[in-house]
Amino acid sequence: MSFKREQGFFDDRREPYSFEVEVARYFDLGGEAAIGPGNVVLYGEGDGVGITAGGEGVRFLFVSGRPIREPVAWYGPIVMNTQEELRVAFQEYQDGTFIKYRPGR
Numbered sequence: 001m002s003f004k005r006e007q008g009f010f011d012d013r014r015e016p017y018s019f020e021v022e023v024a025r026y027f028d029l030g031g032e033a034a035i036g037p038g039n040v041v042l043y044g045e046g047d048g049v050g051i052t053a054g055g056e057g058v059r060f061l062f063v064s065g066r067p068i069r070e071p072v073a074w075y076g077p078i079v080m081n082t083q084e085e086l087r088v089a090f091q092e093y094q095d096g097t098f099i100k101y102r103p104g105r
Contacts, residue, residue: 007036008058010051 034054035041043049051060073080078093080086092098 006056006058007034007054008051008060009054010035010041010049 049062051058071081073083073086075086075090078086078089080089089098
């Protein structure tokens with residue numbers, strides 16, 4: 001199976017330093033403005049985002065929200081508020097008690 005090399009431009013001016021890119025291109029100081037697979041683009045406050053598809057098109061997930069103003073501790077698929085809560089969560093996962101669902105409630 002082959003995949004298209006999808007990429008898009010997440011800035012109308014196509015300037016590579018107008019937003020922060022994490023993961024695959026975080027330290028790519030000579031990078032182009034096009035963003036491809038495996039990257040996260042982080043924006044601050046603003047009124048809008050302009051996105052233009054590259055030659056092969058682009059698919060992306062857009063997430064927006066208000067800051068929760070709480071500490072965040074993250075490891076793998078679990079997000080908690082503190083490192084201690086992460087330790088407890090992973091111990092509960094290993095013990096089979098992480099999911100607290102009760103039928104009928």
